[in-house]
Amino acid sequence: MRGREGWINGALAAALLIVPLALHLAGEVYYVNLASRVVIVALAAVGLNLALGYGGMVSFGHAAFFGIGGYVAGISAHHAILGTSFLGLSTTTEMPLIWLISVLLAGVVALAIGAISLRTKGVYFIMITLAFAQMLYYFAISFPAYGGEDGLPIYVRNTFPGLNTFDPITFYGICVVALFACLFLTARIMGSRFGAALDMAHLSETRLATAGIAPFNIRLTAFVISAMMTALAGALFADLNGFVSPSMMSWHRSGEIMVIVILGGVGRLWGPVAGAIAFVLLETFLGGLTERWGLFLGLILLGTVLFARGGIMGLIAGKARHD
Amino acid sequence: MTEVLRITGLAKSFGALKATDDVSLTLNAGEIHALIGPNGAGKSTLIGQIAGWIVPDAGTITLEGADITGLSVAARAKAGLGRTFQVSTLAMDRTARQNVRIAAQARAGSSFRFWGQVAQDQGLRDAVDQVLGDVQMLDQADTPIAELSHGARRRVEVACALALEPKLLLLDEPMAGLGQDGTQEMTALLARLKSRIPILLVEHDMDAVFALAGRISVLVNGAVIASGPPDVIRTDPAVRTAYLGED
Missing domain, CATH: 3.40.50.300 (P-loop containing nucleotide triphosphate hydrolases)
Structure with a gap:
């Protein structure tokens, strides 16, 4: 992490720490919550970036994992508050435990989806991941016990030992720590032997196989880790909104996470953060001016893909370094 | 024989x-x-x-x-079995060292290691330097493949195969x-x-x-x-x- 990209990453980190605190001191609760939203979608995109950016696996189904995280948080809170049990198990409102279950469940589901999807490539991979996500989406819709199409409210935000999660700035703090932790983890992974293998699986599969490393296993593992991070974001997202619905799993959501990765800069560590900031701000402020903000987002995305392949990070920091 | x-x-x-x-x-x-x-x-x-x-x-x-x-x-x-290809399969955006290192790390054990950083792995570095030296590419070790001559790329391919310590x-x-x-x-x-x-x-x-x-x-x-x-x-x-x- 050297040169201009390092400075930009530092500036983004500083902004994530300082701006919400300033908003909090100014009493702008709405904007503190907006900052939480930025950080959570950034986290979801950090997850996807591992698969899409570093691994070259264009998953159009990451909303499934986002939704799994959301539903674990929602269903767990639902039962815990009503005092009922889930399949005979008592549930929890403790965030750390909810996160653990979210991440593990998403990991198991990603293992199954990945094991099948990763046998295909290119457009087929995109379509199969989309198909799996749609299956889970309709599964969520068809479950009246958990709100079906209407979704499931989380009446009381889940708790974290020793912290008051109702306090917007505290909740933001939890989200930002989760984001930083996943960014740090991604940096470690990409600098490791596994990261080197994933990079080569992306760039030259033949070279990797010829070196004696089976590309499939490397990809599948990265896909699972990627899904786990996105699921953690989903659990936080449900708690932010106090609500979980099938829309968390819709293909729109998958597209949104993908747009954030591409907008920020594919395969750049802090790209998803830059992308999430740009996306949520556009959505909020442009969306406040016109209902057709999507048109402008589309134009910006088109411009990014045509003229700035490195996304925002590429535009500001130049070509990625790999050492 | x-x-x-x-x-x-x-x-x-x-x-x-x-x-x-x-x-x-x-x-x-x-x-x-x-x-x-x-x-x-x-x-x-x-x-x-x-x-x-x-x-x-x-x-x-x-x-x-x-x-x-x-x-x-x-x-x-x-x-x-170490091999090279008629058409280069090297990762063009990566350096000679990075391309060879993949083979060296495969030789040195599992690639399912997520924490230790390859850049600081002296054992890997030595193994890569050794084979790059064998093919006389040590002076261009940190040059991206895309910037190397055709002949140099061929030699890096051979270095990749050698890094496997093949039979x-x-x-x-x-x-x-x-x-x-x-x-x-x-x-x-x-x-x-x-x-x-x-x-x-x-x-x-x-x-x-x-x-x-x-x-x-x-x-x-x-x-x-x-x-x-x-x-x-x-x-x-x-x-x-x-x-x-x-x-």
């Missing part, structure tokens, strides 16, 4: 086309065995089967006595596209390597083949029509008509 690779009765058909027709050959320690043949003779199909990309219809391939016919590409590489090298037209200097350099490099690692060499450059090879096998229409020392092959009438005469 120790036999490193043995191919027995290998056959592969694509429809009515016999791309590999009952091919048997061996590679011994310390030798370069060249495989020549006109275009369309089935050299690529044969290489594909040895490397594991193509599944043969019949026959067996053994590496130091162990049957590797059913193994995947990655498993064969692990078993000691044999399978080189698919390593001289292809090299100028005269490049071909001479590569010839000298292979001559240096052969005592350490036996080489199965597929090559079109006849000067290089006759300079390097201890044995030559001639493949025509999927079948080996002649096999022996260079002097015998040079004068073999069948070979002359089928191949050398047309050159």
Whole structure:
């Protein structure tokens, strides 16, 4: 992490720490919550970036994992508050435990989806991941016990030992720590032997196989880790909104996470953060001016893909370094 | 002489086309065995089967006595088969060091290590430096492949194969596209390597083949029509008509 990209990453980190605190001191609760939203979608995109950016696996189904995280948080809170049990198990409102279950469940589901999807490539991979996500989406819709199409409210935000999660700035703090932790983890992974293998699986599969490393296993593992991070974001997202619905799993959501990765800069560590900031701000402020903000987002995305392949990070920091 | 690779009765058909027709050959320690043949003779199909990309219809391939016919590409590489490609498969945006390091890390154990940083791994660094030195690429170790000359890329490919500490090298037209200097350099490099690692060499450059090879096998229409020392092959009438005469 050297040169201009390092400075930009530092500036983004500083902004994530300082701006919400300033908003909090100014009493702008709405904007503190907006900052939480930025950080959570950034986290979801950090997850996807591992698969899409570093691994070259264009998953159009990451909303499934986002939704799994959301539903674990929602269903767990639902039962815990009503005092009922889930399949005979008592549930929890403790965030750390909810996160653990979210991440593990998403990991198991990603293992199954990945094991099948990763046998295909290119457009087929995109379509199969989309198909799996749609299956889970309709599964969520068809479950009246958990709100079906209407979704499931989380009446009381889940708790974290020793912290008051109702306090917007505290909740933001939890989200930002989760984001930083996943960014740090991604940096470690990409600098490791596994990261080197994933990079080569992306760039030259033949070279990797010829070196004696089976590309499939490397990809599948990265896909699972990627899904786990996105699921953690989903659990936080449900708690932010106090609500979980099938829309968390819709293909729109998958597209949104993908747009954030591409907008920020594919395969750049802090790209998803830059992308999430740009996306949520556009959505909020442009969306406040016109209902057709999507048109402008589309134009910006088109411009990014045509003229700035490195996304925002590429535009500001130049070509990625790999050492 | 120790036999490193043995191919027995290998056959592969694509429809009515016999791309590999009952091919048997061996590679011994310390030798370069060249495989020549006109275009369309089935050299690529044969290489594909040895490397594991193509599944043969019949026959067996053994590496130091162990049957590797059913193994995947990655498993064969692990078993000691190092190879280079006719068309470069190096990652263009990465440095020579990074390309070679993948092979070195595969050799050094599992790639399912998520924490330790490769850039700080002195063992890996030494292993990479060693093979880059072998192919005289140490001074360009940190140059991206895209910025290297064609000849330099070829040498990095060989370094990647060497980093596996292979039991044999399978080189698919390593001289292809090299100028005269490049071909001479590569010839000298292979001559240096052969005592350490036996080489199965597929090559079109006849000067290089006759300079390097201890044995030559001639493949025509999927079948080996002649096999022996260079002097015998040079004068073999069948070979002359089928191949050398047309050159």
